[in-house]
Amino acid sequence: MNPREHIPVLLEESLALLDIGRDGIYIDGTLGLAGHAEEILKRNPRARLVGIDLDDRSIRKAQARLQPFEDRVDLYHADFKCIPELDIDFPAVRGILLDLGMSSYQLDTADRGFGHSQEGPLDMRMDDRNKLTAAKILDKYPEPKLAQLFREYGELKQAAKLARKIASVRRTQKIESTTHLRGLVEEVCHWIPQRGKIHPAAKVFQALRIEVNQELQGLGEFLIEAIGLVGPGTRLAVISFHSLEDRIVKHTLARLSRPEYGDSVIDILTKHPVVPSEDEVARNPRSRSAKLRAAVKRPHGS
Ligand SMILES: C[S@@+](CC[C@H](N)C(=O)[O-])C[C@H]1O[C@@H](n2cnc3c(N)ncnc32)[C@H](O)[C@@H]1O
Known part of the structure; x- marks a missing residue:
């Protein structure tokens, strides 16, 4: 694959916040060309990956890229908001990544x-x-x-x-x-x-x-539902590229972190959003508006 088709944004920062060293399943809800997904599979030989994307052409490219790991990968051509309906062993999920918006590959395909x-x-x-x-x-x-x-x-x-x-x-x-x-x-x-x-x-x-693409509809509701499905210790990392999306992520995570919310509570891992370094922006100008927020599901009753 031509690496210039898409450079993964905030790669090290998002993988660190997802804590990808643990055994289990990682869901990449916006697989794209599998830049983040490939690193998860390379760095953790016991990780399984569920990759989801709305874009069939991207899925096919990602599938070719992930071929060396095929026995640990399940791919779906779907909206990540449908994750609750997919056949996923939710208690085994350790992390969910969303890298929202579109890839350079999509943007550059006239x-x-x-x-x-x-x-x-x-x-x-x-x-x-x-x-x-x-x-x-x-x-x-x-x-x-x-x-x-x-x-x-x-x-x-x-x-x-x-x-x-x-x-x-x-x-x-x-x-x-x-x-x-x-x-x-x-x-x-x-x-x-x-x-x-x-x-x-x-x-x-x-x-x-x-x-x-109805990008904002149901995003907050999805985050709430996903956190409800996974077990304690599961991490969620979301990279957004415009303020409307970031606002939904920020407010939903804040709401889920409040004690009165009930069972599905989280701790926020990013008091302030993580943004790309000057070096990353110089290497990949399209990363300049990225904001990364992450949270971890608390143990029940804590
Ligand atoms: C920024 S790219 C992801 C790039 C990927 N992390 C990588 O490093 O190659 C975003 C991807 O999310 C997909 N996407 C956007 N909204 C989606 C949704 N609601 N459900 C599934 N995929 C979605 C787009 O088609 C695009 O391929």
């Missing part, structure tokens, strides 16, 4: 439509069984809903103006390509490239990707 800098269809589905695409959203969502999407998921200042522009353009032509949308964003936002400034299309593409 025909997926995730990136605004290359020509491609406005698709953005991680799971090709999904019926909703970014193009359908731009075609069908009412203008106020588009504005809300760009404002809430993209934190775009010109959200209403962009929604108005899209509503006007789509009366005469379909908006179906990444570069068409990027052009509209540049026009509405009067974009002039400046060092260190994020291209506004990155915000718009983020908003559409979150909506297409």
